[in-house]
Amino acid sequence: MKIDRTVLALVALAVALLVAGPMFPRWLVSLLNVSMCYGTVVLGMMLLMRTGLVSFGHGLYYCLGAYAAGLLDQMGKVSDMLAMVLAGAVATAAVSAVLGLLLAKYRDIFFAMLSLAFSMILYGLLVKSASFGSTDGFNVAAKTVGGVALSGDAMRLAVYSVTAITTVVAAIGLHLYLASHRGRLAGAIRDNELRVEYMGASVRATVHLNYVVSAVLAGIGGALMAVNIGHIDPEMTYWPQSGEFVFIAILSGTGSVFAPLGGALVFESVRSFAYEYSPNTWQMVLGITMLLVMIFLPGGLWSLFSRRRAAA
Amino acid sequence: MSQFVAVLVDGIVYSSWLFIIAVGLTLIYGVMKILNIAHGSLYALGAFAAVSLSTWWFAQGYPPMGSFAMLGLAAVLVGLVSGPVIERGLLRFLYGKDEVVLVLVTYALFLILEDFIKLVWGVDPLFVQGPNGETPYGLLGNFEIAGLTYPNYNLLLIAVAVISGLALAWALNRTRSGKLLLAVIHDREISAALGINVGLTYFVTFTIGAFLAAVGGALTAPTVSVVTGMGAEVIVMAFAVVVIGGLGSLQGAALGALIVGLVRAAAVHYQPEVELFSVYFVMAVVLILRPKGLFSGAEVRKI
Numbered sequence: 001m002k003i004d005r006t007v008l009a010l011v012a013l014a015v016a017l018l019v020a021g022p023m024f025p026r027w028l029v030s031l032l033n034v035s036m037c038y039g040t041v042v043l044g045m046m047l048l049m050r051t052g053l054v055s056f057g058h059g060l061y062y063c064l065g066a067y068a069a070g071l072l073d074q075m076g077k078v079s080d081m082l083a084m085v086l087a088g089a090v091a092t093a094a095v096s097a098v099l100g101l102l103l104a105k106y107r108d109i110f111f112a113m114l115s116l117a118f119s120m121i122l123y124g125l126l127v128k129s130a131s132f133g134s135t136d137g138f139n140v141a142a143k144t145v146g147g148v149a150l151s152g153d154a155m156r157l158a159v160y161s162v163t164a165i166t167t168v169v170a171a172i173g174l175h176l177y178l179a180s181h182r183g184r185l186a187g188a189i190r191d192n193e194l195r196v197e198y199m200g201a202s203v204r205a206t207v208h209l210n211y212v213v214s215a216v217l218a219g220i221g222g223a224l225m226a227v228n229i230g231h232i233d234p235e236m237t238y239w240p241q242s243g244e245f246v247f248i249a250i251l252s253g254t255g256s257v258f259a260p261l262g263g264a265l266v267f268e269s270v271r272s273f274a275y276e277y278s279p280n281t282w283q284m285v286l287g288i289t290m291l292l293v294m295i296f297l298p299g300g301l302w303s304l305f306s307r308r309r310a311a312a
Numbered sequence: 313m314s315q316f317v318a319v320l321v322d323g324i325v326y327s328s329w330l331f332i333i334a335v336g337l338t339l340i341y342g343v344m345k346i347l348n349i350a351h352g353s354l355y356a357l358g359a360f361a362a363v364s365l366s367t368w369w370f371a372q373g374y375p376p377m378g379s380f381a382m383l384g385l386a387a388v389l390v391g392l393v394s395g396p397v398i399e400r401g402l403l404r405f406l407y408g409k410d411e412v413v414l415v416l417v418t419y420a421l422f423l424i425l426e427d428f429i430k431l432v433w434g435v436d437p438l439f440v441q442g443p444n445g446e447t448p449y450g451l452l453g454n455f456e457i458a459g460l461t462y463p464n465y466n467l468l469l470i471a472v473a474v475i476s477g478l479a480l481a482w483a484l485n486r487t488r489s490g491k492l493l494l495a496v497i498h499d500r501e502i503s504a505a506l507g508i509n510v511g512l513t514y515f516v517t518f519t520i521g522a523f524l525a526a527v528g529g530a531l532t533a534p535t536v537s538v539v540t541g542m543g544a545e546v547i548v549m550a551f552a553v554v555v556i557g558g559l560g561s562l563q564g565a566a567l568g569a570l571i572v573g574l575v576r577a578a579a580v581h582y583q584p585e586v587e588l589f590s591v592y593f594v595m596a597v598v599l600i601l602r603p604k605g606l607f608s609g610a611e612v613r614k615i
Binding site for chain 2 (some may be wrong): 036054056102105106108109110112113114116118119120121123124125127129230238239240244246247250267280281284286289290291294295298300
């Protein structure tokens with residue numbers, strides 16, 4: 001059997017990240033951490049985009065994953081990183097399975113708007129719930145990883161390693177899914193739903209499944225982010241956050257699972273440096289970057305690496 | 313009873329305010345198929361310009377009543393400058409692209425304008441206020457309903473909303489250029505082939521839309537502290553209004569504004585915890601029951 005080159009490259013990436021991790025300076029580790037969390041969320045956005053859908057409310061699952069992890073820590077008194085990430089995945093899977101029943105019927109701007117409405121409902125609930133800290137949110141701290149109590153540098157390294165492994169596993173999983181029979185239907189649905197139905201596949205079931213998968217990826221990203229940052233608040237489901245995810249997905253392109261990961265890294269780097277050097281114009285820098293990419297590189301940054309632009 | 317009246321009055325005032333903003337959004341979407349996120353920034357620009365102009369007016373020692381003219385001037389200036397610049401400088405190169413791509417273009421524009429506002433006006437909250445604390449909000453006096461006192465400024469808001477709604481409806485259905493616009497909405501390509509200047513139609517539509525956003529901002533400025541980020545809050549509320557009513561529908565925007573306004577006022581008075589939640593809950597329910605909004609025509613299926 002021929003070994004998939006993308007999988008091989010992803011495994012190599014994980015090994016490189018794990019081996020080099022202890023040698024990275026602190027700023028690089030936190031940059032990579034945030035990029036990987038975002039990258040995981042954007043992997044989900046990429047799957048939706050391949051299906052021809054753009055969600056303007058994916059902050060819903062990002063936030064839900066983070067709050068599930070946070071509540072497990074605060075209320076459930078379980079502060080294991082792996083359990084917290086799992087909680088994020090389970091919570092988002094449950095909610096998206098229900099909402100997906102509705103959303104799977106929607107397309108284009110209506111899909112975007114209904115997902116926006118759902119994410120703003122969560123925002124409206126969170127800002128008024130005093131027990132969850134209202135607009136301030138609350139702090140989250142993972143104390144163990146896989147049952148092993150850690151602290152200080154060891155904990156930081158463990159969090160980084162788990163983030164890296166989770167992100168790469170998510171990317172491999174998505175890559176394999178996209179290569180599978182069901183995964184390949186995504187592009188067909190984007191191109192022509194009627195033909196897909198005539199060929200005997202269920203558009204609705206596929207859209208629903210892809211929606212749940214993308215939500216779970218966002219939930220995992222959110223839970224990882226909660227552990228990494230140590231704080232969560234309702235801004236995670238406010239619409240500009242969702243817009244940011246769409247932004248990164250457009251910046252990256254949908255050509256390969258590497259695109260969202262690289263795109264998230266580019267995005268976070270631009271943001272960190274712009275924020276560092278001109279705190280009042282970093283949004284402007286991002287906006288201009290985004291306009292330039294959309295006008296000159298409709299296939300996203302990935303199209304620079306890929307000769308088959310049409311695939312993007 | 314008085315609480316019911318309060319809900320009704322607050323709701324109608326809030327609806328008028330929402331309508332002024334949402335009607336520009338729905339107009340631009342209806343004609344150009346662009347869901348303009350930057351509409352929120354134009355609203356904020358209108359508010360900031362109103363602060364600057366009226367502060368200048370008060371500083372000159374001119375009669376305070378003239379500050380109303382400054383609010384109007386701010387809206388006109390912002391509309392006439394930003395509308396043409398955005399439409400001619402950016403949007404016209406992107407017509408014909410996917411609707412979702414256009415939403416993202418305006419999102420990028422929103423980010424750029426947010427920082428532009430910070431650069432020009434700074435990050436501190438600003439107020440429309442004269443040296444002796446006089447504001448356009450207080451100048452008009454008050455009126456009373458069922459024992460509750462309201463500033464007359466609210467009546468101005470309602471009047472502006474009604475006038476702009478009626479003026480748009482009249483212009484669309486009763487004038488030559490309005491009818492040409494309806495033709496462009498119906499079929500852009502055929503209209504162009506028949507000799508309608510589609511580019512000009514888009515240009516005028518976007519400028520009017522930008523002007524309406526700025527009017528909303530300028531009229532809001534005296535009632536609140538003008539802060540950066542006010543655009544982000546407004547735009548998603550305006551989305552709720554136009555989506556409930558049906559994207560691109562004038563009557564829809566009016567009905568959507570009334571629904572959102574009354575629901576929010578009721579929530580504020582009876583159950584303050586659900587204030588924000590209630591608006592988006594209504595939006596979701598309407599989208600679930602009538603995916604294309606309350607006012608939406610049948611659409612030809614495309615294969």
